Amino acid sequence: MNDIAKKVLSGDQRAIARLITLAENNDSAATKVMADIHPHTGNAHIIGITGVMGSGKSTLICELTRIFRKQRKKVGIIAIDPTSPFSGGALLGDRVRMMELAMDDGVFIRSMGTRGMLGGLTSAVYDVVEILDASGKDVIMVETVGVGQAEVDVIKIADTTLVIIVPGLGDSIQTLKAGVMEIADIYVVNKADRQGVQQAVAEIESLVDISCSEKDRKTPIMQTISKDGKGIEELVKEIINHFKYLEKTKEIEAQRRLRYEAELIEIIKKSLMNFIFDESKLKNTVEKKLDQISSKEVDPYTAANEILGKILK
Amino acid sequence: MERKIRVLIAKPGLDGHDRGAKVVARALRDAGMEVVYTGLHQTAEMIIEAAIQEDVDVVGLSLLSGAHMTLFIDVARLMQEKGLGDVLIVGGGIVPEGDIPKLKKEGIKGVFGPGTHCDVIVDFIKKNVKR
Ligand SMILES: Nc1nc2c(ncn2[C@@H]2O[C@H](COP(=O)(O)OP(=O)(O)O)[C@@H](O)[C@H]2O)c(=O)[nH]1
Ligand SMILES: [Mg+2]
Numbered sequence: 001m002n003d004i005a006k007k008v009l010s011g012d013q014r015a016i017a018r019l020i021t022l023a024e025n026n027d028s029a030a031t032k033v034m035a036d037i038h039p040h041t042g043n044a045h046i047i048g049i050t051g052v053m054g055s056g057k058s059t060l061i062c063e064l065t066r067i068f069r070k071q072r073k074k075v076g077i078i079a080i081d082p083t084s085p086f087s088g089g090a091l092l093g094d095r096v097r098m099m100e101l102a103m104d105d106g107v108f109i110r111s112m113g114t115r116g117m118l119g120g121l122t123s124a125v126y127d128v129v130e131i132l133d134a135s136g137k138d139v140i141m142v143e144t145v146g147v148g149q150a151e152v153d154v155i156k157i158a159d160t161t162l163v164i165i166v167p168g169l170g171d172s173i174q175t176l177k178a179g180v181m182e183i184a185d186i187y188v189v190n191k192a193d194r195q196g197v198q199q200a201v202a203e204i205e206s207l208v209d210i211s212c213s214e215k216d217r218k219t220p221i222m223q224t225i226s227k228d229g230k231g232i233e234e235l236v237k238e239i240i241n242h243f244k245y246l247e248k249t250k251e252i253e254a255q256r257r258l259r260y261e262a263e264l265i266e267i268i269k270k271s272l273m274n275f276i277f278d279e280s281k282l283k284n285t286v287e288k289k290l291d292q293i294s295s296k297e298v299d300p301y302t303a304a305n306e307i308l309g310k311i312l313k
Numbered sequence: 314m315e316r317k318i319r320v321l322i323a324k325p326g327l328d329g330h331d332r333g334a335k336v337v338a339r340a341l342r343d344a345g346m347e348v349v350y351t352g353l354h355q356t357a358e359m360i361i362e363a364a365i366q367e368d369v370d371v372v373g374l375s376l377l378s379g380a381h382m383t384l385f386i387d388v389a390r391l392m393q394e395k396g397l398g399d400v401l402i403v404g405g406g407i408v409p410e411g412d413i414p415k416l417k418k419e420g421i422k423g424v425f426g427p428g429t430h431c432d433v434i435v436d437f438i439k440k441n442v443k444r
Contacts, residue, residue: 014396017368025316088317089342095363096352102359109366111349113317 005036011074011136013108020110023127026270034127037134042256044076044133045243047141048154051164056190057143058097059226060164065101066229067236068139074106076132076140078125083113090114094143108132121153123266126259129157155183156262159255160242164188165204167196182207184219185242188235192223217245276307285310318346318442320371321364323355325384333427334375337405340431341373341438357387361395369400370442374421376406382415389420399443403434 007015022030047064049057058079065075079094090113101107115122125142132140144154155161163184168191187208189200201221208219220238224231246252276282289303298306322338324331331353338348349367351360364372372392374385385404392400403423404416413424423437 013362014365017366021319021368083347084342087343087345089345090347091338091342091350092347093350095349099351099355099359099363102362109363111347111367113347 001036002033005033008033008037008131008135009040013105016108016131016135017110019131020124020128023131024112024115024122024124026124030127034130037130041130041133044129044137044140045239046129046133046157046159046259047139047239048158048161049141049143049164050145050154050161051188051190052166053145055164055166056224056226057164058094060188060190060224060232061094061141061143062098062101063224063226063229063232064141064236064239065098065107067232069104069106073138074136075108076135076137077101077107077109078128078132078140078142079109079111080114080121080125080142080144081111082145083115088115108135108137121157123263123270125153125157126263126266152183153262156258159246159252160185160239162186162188162239164190165200166191166194167200168194186235186238187219187221189221189223190226192231193225193228197223272311275311282307282310318371318438319349319367319369320346320373320438321349321351321360321367321369322373322375323351323360323363324353324375325355325357325360325388326376326378326380327354328376328378329353330377331375333377333405334373337373337375337431337434340435344435344439346438357384357391360388361391361397364392364397364400365395371401371403371438374402374404376404379407382412385416385421386419393420401438401442403437405429405434 004015004019008019019030019033023034049061051057061077065077068075077098079092081090081092081094083090092111092113094111095109098109101109110128112122112125112128115124121144129140129142142154142157161183165187167189187204189197189204204221208221222231222235222238224235226232246255276286285307289298289307292298293300293303320341322334324334335350338350341348349363349369351363360372372388374388376384389402392398392402402421403425404421405425406427408416408424408426416424422441423434425434
């Protein structure tokens with residue numbers, strides 16, 4: 001086992017941070033290390049937290065961390081903000097709400113840009129979850145902005161998914177993409193100090209009744225005021241209850257399998273794309289096919305099949 | 314490999330003005346960098362911990378209170394001490410000409426006064442980033 005893997009397993013902050021960078025940059029040096037640490041993963045409870053911008057996700061994560069730390073759990077936080085499709089840059093501002101955690105060496109916070117295609121998550125998020133898990137974190141929280149593909153991706157990663165809703169936005173629930181509401185394991189109505197809490201709860205309830213009728217677990221609806229630390233202990237209880245439920249019903253295994261499947265697909269996609277579009281061997285073939293498609297000699301499906309045929313033979 | 318320059322923007326000290334820091338943060342994002350913004354009232358220790366976890370290539374400090382000689386230098390010295398010597402440090406704010414040589418000697422490689430065009434800062438970072 002190489003040095004950086006050993007250090008990551010011992011919880012060394014700097015080694016964790018460096019390995020994450022290597023994984024994010026698709027550095028081949030990361031691959032070997034990821035293989036070394038994989039057998040040491042599987043202990044962390046992975047919590048996805050999604051909701052519209054400004055709903056209080058980062059503030060909530062800070063408060064949740066406070067309680068988890070009282071329970072002597074080590075916490076990893078992955079805070080994801082959108083990468084600008086124009087510049088490729090990103091403004092990662094979630095730490096502002098978490099700075100009080102900066103000096104606690106039982107907490108590791110990493111900010112990431114989505115980097116992925118169409119607003120989806122970069123496949124590196126899977127790596128970061130594995131790295132933090134292997135480094136001994138008991139709880140890993142993943143924050144994503146609830147728009148586009150990112151929150152659909154986070155469901156596959158998380159054991160427990162929290163959907164954050166704020167009251168008083170009128171149709172805040174409708175604006176969440178169809179399918180997003182159904183994926184919650186726990187609903188959180190944050191900013192419960194505001195007007196319209198009961199209405200928000202009622203709206204969610206009507207949805208829960210429709211979507212979860214055959215399940216033996218009713219999706220709880222919690223109320224929090226993150227900025228004052230209210231309702232957080234109750235929420236932590238529900239989060240832990242959900243994990244126990246997953247373990248009892250063995251659903252945890254299905255959930256983990258779903259994550260590995262999504263990760264495997266991402267890795268294969270990435271490798272295949274690199275192989276076809278970056279390797280010099282195939283580059284000429286691709287260029288030739290593009291010429292033929294342009295001149296109508298060949299259609300895109302046939303061209304794709306011929307390119308794949310070269311790999312799969 | 315897809316390298317992206319990662320920058321931490323922090324405001325040490327007590328002044329509560331972060332407009333300048335936010336303008337710079339946006340300009341760096343628009344230049345393709347990943348900018349971790351940490352907000353106001355940071356201690357040197359908090360900045361260093363964040364820089365380690367975020368594994369940034371650059372730390373940008375912003376200060377308007379005039380306490381740069383102590384605060385900037387505190388951060389720079391602590392970064393050396395903690396083995397972050399390869400991280401580029403830049404500072405911005407109201408800094409008298411006469412202080413600049415001393416700041417540079419302490420490791421704050423770029424110092425930018427008010428009104429500096431953002432392109433100048435972007436270019437400086439791209440040219441001087443070490444990793
Ligand atoms: N009134 C109220 N404001 C809150 C509450 N929780 C968070 N906020 C504020 O909402 C704003 C956005 O919070 P943030 O955590 O950054 O939201 P995020 O974008 O979802 O991560 C901040 O100004 C918080 O102080 C709450 O329970 N009540
Ligand atoms: Mg946030």
